Amino acid sequence: MKARRKKKRNIMPYLLISPYALFFIVFVAFPVLFSFVLTFHKWNIISPMEYSGIENYERMINDRLFWKSLRNTVWFLIIHIPLQIVFALGLAIFLNGKIKFKGLFRSVFFLPVIVSGVVVTIMWQQLYGLNSGVINHLLTSIGLGRVGWLTNPALAMPSIAIMATWKNVGLYVILFLVGLQAVPAHYYEAADIDGASAWQKLWYITIPAINPTIFMVVILSTIGGFSLFIEPYVMTGGGPLNSSLSSVLYIYKQAFEFYHMGYAATLGFAFAFIILIIIIIQKKYIEKKY
Amino acid sequence: MASLTPEKQIGGLVFFPDNITFDNYSAMFGKIPIGRSLLNSIFVSSVITFGVILIAAMVGYALAKTKFRGRNFIFYLIIFTMTLPFQITLIPNYITIVKLGWVDQYTALIIPFLVNNFAILMFRQSFMSIPQALIDAARIDGCSELRIIFQVLFPSLIPTIVTVGILTFMTSWNEVLWPLIVVRDEMVMTMPQLVTLFSVGGRADAQLGVKLAAAVLLALPIMIAYSFFQKYFIQSMASSGIK
Numbered sequence: 001m002k003a004r005r006k007k008k009r010n011i012m013p014y015l016l017i018s019p020y021a022l023f024f025i026v027f028v029a030f031p032v033l034f035s036f037v038l039t040f041h042k043w044n045i046i047s048p049m050e051y052s053g054i055e056n057y058e059r060m061i062n063d064r065l066f067w068k069s070l071r072n073t074v075w076f077l078i079i080h081i082p083l084q085i086v087f088a089l090g091l092a093i094f095l096n097g098k099i100k101f102k103g104l105f106r107s108v109f110f111l112p113v114i115v116s117g118v119v120v121t122i123m124w125q126q127l128y129g130l131n132s133g134v135i136n137h138l139l140t141s142i143g144l145g146r147v148g149w150l151t152n153p154a155l156a157m158p159s160i161a162i163m164a165t166w167k168n169v170g171l172y173v174i175l176f177l178v179g180l181q182a183v184p185a186h187y188y189e190a191a192d193i194d195g196a197s198a199w200q201k202l203w204y205i206t207i208p209a210i211n212p213t214i215f216m217v218v219i220l221s222t223i224g225g226f227s228l229f230i231e232p233y234v235m236t237g238g239g240p241l242n243s244s245l246s247s248v249l250y251i252y253k254q255a256f257e258f259y260h261m262g263y264a265a266t267l268g269f270a271f272a273f274i275i276l277i278i279i280i281i282q283k284k285y286i287e288k289k290y
Numbered sequence: 291m292a293s294l295t296p297e298k299q300i301g302g303l304v305f306f307p308d309n310i311t312f313d314n315y316s317a318m319f320g321k322i323p324i325g326r327s328l329l330n331s332i333f334v335s336s337v338i339t340f341g342v343i344l345i346a347a348m349v350g351y352a353l354a355k356t357k358f359r360g361r362n363f364i365f366y367l368i369i370f371t372m373t374l375p376f377q378i379t380l381i382p383n384y385i386t387i388v389k390l391g392w393v394d395q396y397t398a399l400i401i402p403f404l405v406n407n408f409a410i411l412m413f414r415q416s417f418m419s420i421p422q423a424l425i426d427a428a429r430i431d432g433c434s435e436l437r438i439i440f441q442v443l444f445p446s447l448i449p450t451i452v453t454v455g456i457l458t459f460m461t462s463w464n465e466v467l468w469p470l471i472v473v474r475d476e477m478v479m480t481m482p483q484l485v486t487l488f489s490v491g492g493r494a495d496a497q498l499g500v501k502l503a504a505a506v507l508l509a510l511p512i513m514i515a516y517s518f519f520q521k522y523f524i525q526s527m528a529s530s531g532i533k
Binding site for chain 1: 345348349351352353356357358361364367368371374375376377378379380381382383384385386388402404405410435460463464466467470471482485486489490498501502504505506508509512513516520523524527528
């Protein structure tokens with residue numbers, strides 16, 4: 001009796017983790033291996049797979065649109081990350097002070113975070129519109145000209161980056177608030193005694209103290225930038241002149257508009273590798289040990 | 291209520307400047323099966339949320355409170371999977387769905403999301419903080435492991451269940467890319483997917499009001515949930531750091 005129960009307990013853990021094991025094999029291990037195999041093949045799903053050696057890789061190196069989508073994503077990150085940190089940190093410092101309606105502000109800032117990206121994008125389309133957009137309406141009413149927020153190739157990606165900043169700022173405000181509350185108050189008291197200005201306190205106390213949060217925001221925004229899909233898909237379709245073609249949108253187009261499965265898998269691998277490299281670089285230069 | 295203001299303010303500027311009308315809403319119901327997609331979304335998100343809690347609790351318990359060979363290995367696999375960019379698995383997972391014959395089926399929308407690594411780690415963490423004596427006592431009383439998890443320990447895990455529930459429901463409600471890939475049949479489409487296709491497909495171009503009505507309807511359920519559980523939403527998101 002005792003032995004039987006012991007045996008039963010021994011297989012129980014394996015039964016409990018079996019759903020995970022099954023999931024891992026079907027949706028993680030197999031796809032990663034298969035994806036790697038796919039990068040050496042041409043395949044449109046319908047006809048049989050065709051071995052093509054390193055053709056997909058060669059094609060990628062010479063693919064103007066691959067480099068374009070990479071440049072667009074990096075351009076997005078260059079605008080989005082600093083903007084995100086400045087706004088989120090600014091708002092967090094503001095909310096950390098003694099102000100009224102703190103909770104109300106927090107919940108209003110947080111609202112765009114929980115709403116679907118589709119909704120946010122449709123809303124911002126009405127702001128950015130060329131002829132009927134709210135922003136251009138305001139600009140023309142004070143005597144300025146119209147701006148092609150989404151129709152000018154130089155502005156499409158920055159416009160999307162501003163929208164993404166607005167959508168996510170609430171989440172990062174919360175993260176920064178948690179970070180700010182962990183900074184010991186006596187640091188600021190000591191600085192006050194030494195006569196430090198508010199700016200010096202921000203630069204020499206707050207920012208170093210919340211370095212881990214800043215690093216986390218940078219990483220999350222980077223991953224977010226490389227996951228950018230629905231915003232350009234709905235807003236611009238990747239245009240004008242592919243100026244807002246994001247990395248995931250390009251994979252999507254190759255796979256599900258042209259049915260180039262092998263090439264799309266190659267792009268997936270390349271972008272994953274690039275994300276890894278960018279994060280390693282960010283870790284080296286942004287994360288500081290104090 | 292206050293949480294509704296920003297949408298209304300921006301909406302107020304462009305929405306129905308001259309007269310307020312519900313024509314746009316009725317036009318939307320006539321144009322696309324939006325009601326059906328609402329039910330689809332509720333069904334898919336609820337099943338995913340329920341399944342994620344169930345499976346994550348089981349796996350989390352096994353990792354925290356039982357000893358077996360390969361336990362650390364499974365733990366590291368979970369960490370590895372969490373850091374794996376989805377760009378790598380997107381294409382092969384689509385092919386798997388095609389080969390399983392799940393295209394245009396609810397299974398394609400549900401099954402791949404039933405295991406959630408983040409939820410497993412959350413449950414593991416909370417099970418670890420439960421005293422071993424409680425589990426031993428239940429075992430001596432002859433409780434099966436499943437009864438220990440779901441009857442004895444669940445009441446003390448409410449905060450974790452709420453956090454995982456909110457995050458899972460919200461992410462699956464807002465998921466667009468995967469449905470776009472595996473579902474082409476309008477009757478199976480989720481709501482964000484249908485609204486997305488409606489707004490890029492050119493069908494809405496002539497009627498801006500209809501497009502905006504669709505967006506409002508899509509945002510409404512999550513916003514209602516948010517107005518009730520605001521605090522939990524913010525806490526959950528802060529604890530995960532995900533978007």
